[in-house]
């Protein structure tokens with residue numbers, strides 16, 4: 318019978334990669350070709366040790382052990398110094414070594430594995446595994462770690478992040494995605510605390526993500542939110558993540574969208590994405606959620622101009638908060654916004670849902686159950702009409718194109734030939750010496766490297 322192998326590879330960064338296989342030669346070729354590897358930071362370079370086992374279980378068990386070993390112990394193994402390995406095993410935790418010691422220990426001459434490309438050796442990565450199946454504490458840590466990885470702008474982290482997302486994607490999507498927007502102080506955090514606890518009581522798991530492109534690293538609003546979501550933020554069935562800091566709205570929104578997928582894969586079945594009602598963040602949030610809720614103050618009706626028409630058009634539900642302060646004003650606002658919404662939506666696209674307006678008090682917790690009943694009604698109706706699925710498909714497609722466009726733009730701006738000419742041509746366009754369309758065509762040609770690039774400007 319063919320033996321199984323456990324092996325160690327030295328990586329470009331000096332770390333070690335442990336694996337097992339029943340076909341060492343093929344596996345080494347796969348590493349070499351970049352079909353299998355580890356991560357983008359850890360390129361396997363050289364086979365430094367291998368041992369043989371009768372069974373796959375034996376090889377796997379030993380691989381698992383090696384993975385937990387210190388560097389010194391791995392190096393003792395590579396050197397073939399079994400006495401030293403045993404000594405280190407004793408000084409550490411266990412003697413599990415004996416059971417799984419290879420039947421034929423290695424020290425084989427090293428096979429060069431120049432520049433194997435990163436990729437993990439089959440099966441889910443440990444991080445994805447913990448997001449999906451870890452116990453509560455592991456899972457929470459793994460979610461945080463995943464989101465941090467996805468928020469990183471380092472290209473190697475980006476590659477790992479993409480790999481992670483690809484693994485998690487099939488397990489995501491089983492949630493209701495709720496967007497909530499409103500000006501600072503309208504009561505979003507207070508409402509999410511009340512709603513979140515209400516939902517957890519009903520057996521749900523709730524993730525709360527925030528998009529605030531203006532938030533800085535220290536973000537005072539985060540502190541504010543944590544105190545307003547005092548009980549939710551420490552609840553084991555809730556996961557709260559403040560806005561990714563810095564960057565463009567597009568970047569912040571992308572990270573939030575990805576964080577949403579991680580939470581869903583971890584089994585959170587209600588995802589709330591909160592945003593402050595400034596800038597274009599509402600569009601971004603409505604573009605990643607199933608239902609978009611706009612929060613208003615009781616005096617909103619008095620000044621309908623202040624409510625941006627574009628945002629109104631996005632709303633599936635308008636909630637007038639702080640009804641406890643002035644019930645009359647809230648009722649007036651409800652009537653005014655209801656008629657305004659009719660106007661906005663009269664000539665719009667065909668709707669399967671007429672946006673609703675309701676009032677509540679986040680602080681007193683009144684109206685939360687009515688709110689949730691409306692959300693469920695919306696969900697059922699949209700599902701039955703196929704509109705929810707359509708919305709998500711559209712969102713995914715739009716998302717892809719948005720990323721492609723921003724990627725292309727960045728690529729274009731960073732192209733050396735474009736950079737060399739951009740300032741000059743921009744000045745020509747501004748000064749009227751060159752038509753904008755011609756400038757664009759020539760710059761694009763430079764970027765593409767097509768023959769047109771040599772064409773000089775015609776007057």
Ligand SMILES: Nc1nc2c(ncn2[C@@H]2O[C@H](COP(=O)(O)OP(=O)(O)O)[C@@H](O)[C@H]2O)c(=O)[nH]1
Nearest residue numbers: 501502503504505506507545638639678679680
């Ligand atoms: N009276 C009253 N105050 C509220 C209500 N909801 C929130 N608040 C208060 O409004 C302030 C801003 O609330 P917060 O949740 O932080 O608003 P956010 O900026 O939209 O997240 C806080 O002082 C809350 O206690 C409500 O329904 N009634």
Ligand SMILES: [Mg+2]
Nearest residue numbers: 505506507542
């Ligand atoms: Mg808040």
